[in-house]
Amino acid sequence: MFKRMQTVFLLMLGVWLMPPAGAVELPDFTGLVEKNNAAVVNISTTQKIAASEQQQLPEGMEIPEGTPFDDFFRHYFGEGGPGGPGGGGEPGNGSGPSEAKSLGSGFVISQDGFVITNHHVVKDADEIVVRLQDRRELVAKVVGSDKRSDIALLKIDATNLPVVRLGNSDKMRVGEWVLAIGSPFGFEHSVTAGIVSAKGRSLPSDNYVPFIQTDVAINPGNSGGPLFNMDGEVVGVNSQIYSRTGGFMGLSFAIPIEVAMKVADQLKAEGKVSRGWLGVQIQDVTRELAESFGMKKPQGALVSKILPKSPAQEAGLQIGDIITEYNKTEITTSSSLPPLVGMTKIGETANMTVLRQGAVKELKVKIGALPDDDEPVMGSTEQPGAQAVSRLALSVSDLTAEMREQLEVPQNGVLVQEVKPGAAYNAGIRRGDVILQLQDHVIKDAKQFNEVVKGLPKGKSIAVLVQRRGGSIFLAMKLTD
Template identity: 75%
Template sequence: MLKTRWIALVFSFFLMGLSSQGVLAQLPDFTGLVEKNSAAVVNISTSQKVTPTEPQLPEGLEIPEGTPFDDFFRRFFGEGGGGQPSEVKSLGSGFIVSDDGYVLTNHHVVKDADEIVVRLQDRRELVAKVVGSDKRSDIALLKIEASRLPVVRMGSADKLKVGEWVLAIGSPFGFDHSVTAGIVSAKGRSLPSDNYVPFIQTDVAINPGNSGGPLFNLDGEVVGVNSQIYSRTGGFMGLSFAIPIEVAMQVVEQLKSQGHVSRGWLGVQVQDVTRELAESFGMKKPQGALVSRVLAKSPAEAGGVQVGDIIIEFNGQPVVDSPSLPPMVGMTKVGETASLKIIRHGTTRDLKLKIGALPEDEGTLLGAEEVPGAQNSERLGLRISDLTAEQREQLEVPQHGVLVQAVNPGAAYDAGIRRGDVILRIQDKVIKDVNHFNEVVKGLPKGKSLAVLVQRRGGSSFLALKLKD
């Protein structure tokens, strides 16, 4: 009996050994990848001269020369000419994309730099010039005077799979050619400050100094440009974001050819379809990008897109949610004809329109000063008024809509309506004025989610309103 137990124990240890060897055999070996690609990764150091602003004497205060406090005040507040310029240095990473000296990095690495120095693995330090830089994608293209340089091989972020191994080479905290590895956590991530980049999310350790460095797949191909981290401490916390290499190289080509980047533009404001909004539009499940505003003289207006349309496909690609639409449109060439599949009033329709060029963003603000003729809507807990001509011009609302002067506890407050909002529409009814608003509100059903379109500080969005009584 004892002998049998010993045999079973030895056999179990043998199986454990085989199992551990199997696990180890599945772990990737990065050594060859690093040896082949490190030479094409560079350290980027920048310097910028900053003149500090000295405090000035308070307006109207003069200290007569020769008084006991004259020297004290002059030393404390300065002579009015500013302090001595100081040099601010920063570090980042980059990688060589052509053997004649083109280097790709992040826009924020070289922004406002007076001098950019690229340090190669062989310890050469070369001054770089900015060929072009694009804030929206956070991509910059540099040029150094050198030839026969080692270059990286380009891969495809589109072919990446969640869970796949990836590796980063960069200069975190100035430690050149540091290597970190992890897996792809998610794809197509949208960040609040970057609407036109479908980021690759990884758990690769990325820290200050890694920005602009390459993200490799196991085949040694660059699939992304490390750009941002999500952190509450300033250091790595398991969430890193890389720009897909397809996006980066499209920007690079435009920077090389024309010095700036042109992006496709529809001219709509969109938002996610929540469960409550899906119910109000008669949808079985939330999906697509809900159009909350169509800008005047935009491609969308010319193509027949309307407020309340839900875009579910763009050029044959499914639009899962609102953040997925801007990158699709942005990467479409200006002047190209695009196809949209939308849901309007519960019916699926196809539209075609010509893509325009994305203009500079402009915002407007609207005040909510009390005006004569304001009325109370007891059912919603609102105080509303018609808009003045000045307010309509400021908000770019030529007609229709009512201005919210005050919001009391109730259904409207619970839905997110606030003072200063302009209510443009409830379900399919466009609100003409205060009297029309009151008529529409009287007929609203109880216990059902209703889509209310409001405009706030230059942007429009749908809110889900549900009346309880």
């Protein structure tokens, strides 16, 4: 009897100790780290700073010598503090040239010494030193560096180096585990882990990179280091963090390895990067704009400007077209289009599906090369004799030839002189804007603008195309009277 009770007790205890159904054990990263640690490198750079450009440490602040924070703080404040070179032993002297140092990470992609890191890690550096896990320190030269993708390719004089294995970021799923190895604040070969938070993120300053978002702890010094999947393959290059403090706050972004390698291959072959170019300015389709264009849901990239003599103009693309598909890839948001165009080979013909005034059209466009400087500039001015449009609570005027040249508006459009509270103001129209189009009506002058406004329906969203500071944007306006 006792033995039976003992058996029952042990069985019950086993059931209690069993993990709940569906529970997943936390991963063990030790093997992954042991296999890949040696291929991750620490990168330190030195930049000579003229005395006139030096910043001084805040009064009373001291840098702990010989610590990883030494280089980190001196990267921002230079060596002109008390007792430092150029300081002359007196605080704030800054009488001579100094050196600014910065820290970063990288990883070896070939046994003969090619290393990938971030552009911002090595930018303007006078000397770059790559430190291997075996403590060797080798001076590196920059094969090439690309600001738009934030990728740089370095070369060190070494052979038989350990290398990383490259993976496929497209196969990653949101929620899977990833791991980073780097040198945050100079603490070499630090390992942090987390999950993939999102894919294909677009950041305001980086239109050509579909970032991988993770919650892996990334801090200054991690930049340029590898992001691994659980198979020990590099799927990304850690590049940026979102932070209000300067430190990690739960949002980090990595460049997909496919993007990084395409850039590295071009840098190795040509020393620079060429990207595909369409020659349009685009924006997201909001709920209000979707209503004005008769769409069931907001999606696609709305064309708000077409540059002259661009591939888009030659292909017959029009302002107001909504690009919904590019080479059989659905365009859900405007941010998903630039990376696709940028990775298209120059001279290749791409197929696009666009929505134009409610009708679906198929276009073919021969992709051009992205210019070095594709940022338009716009000025603003005033013109007397403005015409008031009471229904919109604004006043507009015709554009003179001088103003058209300054504002880069070759034809059509009216200049907004004043905006009062009302439908136009609520839509986001402001003084200095040039109104180019109302719904499907191209605005030629102030007189025609008034006539078009009189016929606009109330209670329905109207698409308004305005040019502002060199760029064009569609706004949704709804009239209440």
